[in-house]
Amino acid sequence: MKIAVCIKRVPDSETRVKIAADGKSLDEAGVKFVLNPYDEFAVEEALRRKEQAGAGEVAVFCLGPAAAQETIRTALAMGADRGVLLSVDKIPADPLESAKVLAAELKSSSWDLILFGRMAIDDYNTQVGTLVAELLDLPCVSAVSHLDIEGAKGVAEREIEGGIEVVDFPLPAVLTTDKGLNEPRYPALKGIMAAKKKPLDIKPVQPGTGTLEIAALTPPPARKEGRIVGEGAGAVGELVRLLREEAKVL
């Protein structure tokens, strides 16, 4: 099993982000960055597939700034064999430009599986994985929450509105991974120490500017302060009245 996993460096969801002075990017000072949580499912799945097969390779690819080496090393600490940083100053706003760079890199070798997280938790675009599949002319299943692979055939399940969709696909394929697929492992301490000794190639790339531009970032409007109507059963009447007449949700 030869598996490529594409990962992204994103701000930790626990971090309070601030908008930078330019009004269209994040102020990265003091922000903790982590491996995108959906990508953790992809790394874990790749490692399990390789472990089951008893042989193979798990290579991680990351488009990002120099600091993303740390993100790659998180995946290496979990057990991936090698990493490639497609080094840019700034990740393009247009997902197609990111996808083109990744596809160009992935094309240079053959993979049984190419895995992505379903989406990155910073921009929520949900696009790069499927775009790469299209650019490489490979079958693609997105948001996979269960996976079986037998020889050169796979069966994936996707959670869709009101049910589960079961998809058959041939390998090689591109999959994007969703919650529920697996429980990502903690990197063992020995793994963390070993990660630095694993190969990590840094390749400068120049993505196009694309057709998408971020015009402005604004925080969501502050939530109005709540109000306690009363306590116990006696308050129900008043609560219903307010929900109907004031909030107009009933």
Add this chain to the structure above:
Amino acid sequence: MASKFQGVDFYQTDGLLSEEERAIRDTVREWADDNVIPVIGEAYVAGKFPMQLVPGMAELGLFGANLPEEYGCAGLNNVAYGLIMQELERGDSGVRSFASVQGALVMYPIYAFGSEEQRKKWLPQMASGKVIGCFGLTEPDYGSNPAGMITVAKDTKDGWVLNGAKMWITNGSTAQVAVVWAKTGALDEPESIRGFIVPTDTKGFSAKDQKGKLSLRASDTSELVLQDVHVPKDAILPKSGGLKSPLMCLTAARYGIAWGAVGAAMACYDEAVSYAKQRVMFDKPIGGFQLQQARLADMLTEITKAQLLCVQLGRLKDEGKSTPQQVSLAKRNNVNMATDIARETRRLLGANGILAEYQAMRHLANLESVYTYEGTHDVHTLILGQEITGLSAFN
């Protein structure tokens, strides 16, 4: 779901850590968030060590993490080891104590004073959590004065025979193996103290759970009784000799305690800050009142100082330059400040502060033990006094 613990880093002390050290700290932090925090309050009230945590701790490589990889350990430096202790104690002192005893008090002496056969036999099994160890030094009448111990080991033609009793033994009832310290000569010869590896299923060895603890409740604390316990000749740790050997173990463990106390303090501070911002009294969050702000400012100051102390001590230890007196200073300062912070957090939380649902009172009660164990606060004061003046106040 409770939000993830973010740590306290007012002075960018993270910048003093390497990428690996931070990664190790973050991994253990996340593991503790997922595994310790959800169960510890209940375990504490029930008075039981959460044994289900042991396989996960072993899998991460937390036991004897600063011992070499050839014995199945993680081979980390001492700063990384300290950060592990910090994050475990952020969960609970009992969980950190378990790891401290396993690593610094049992695996370390087997590594430092054991034969190659003993190392190969015990260390990998202990790193993988298959064998749990305990450390028998303290006796009912000899705590701060271990040189007076009355446990003896008699050399006979078919092995050693041990007799005596040990008290306040963490992991005592859980352990499969004990490192027991005993005098091989006369009772007035502390230089005859040697270490012995004693499997706890040996005839004549018994452990009794210490009942009625109001501190370290999520930890096994036991009394050991050795009555004509026969062990083979090769049960002795060949390179151990005199009281210095067990004291070296204690220095190793108390180094971890200095870090652990920072973890407990950070847990309390974190709780205090979030409570102070949310709890409304007199129409505003109590964090807006000067008295609470003074509490929080003091806490942050003390934690920041303790963090810097730990990192520098760890770096010295890695360079082989740290002294036992420096470790005494760090243990003494950090445990004391953590106890103060736990108490102030308990008070800031008002009535809620006495509940197991919050952390402060559990940490406070735990830290009262930590204040006393591994060299009491007072004994460390005297160690420093002796270091400063050249005059011993012990005798």
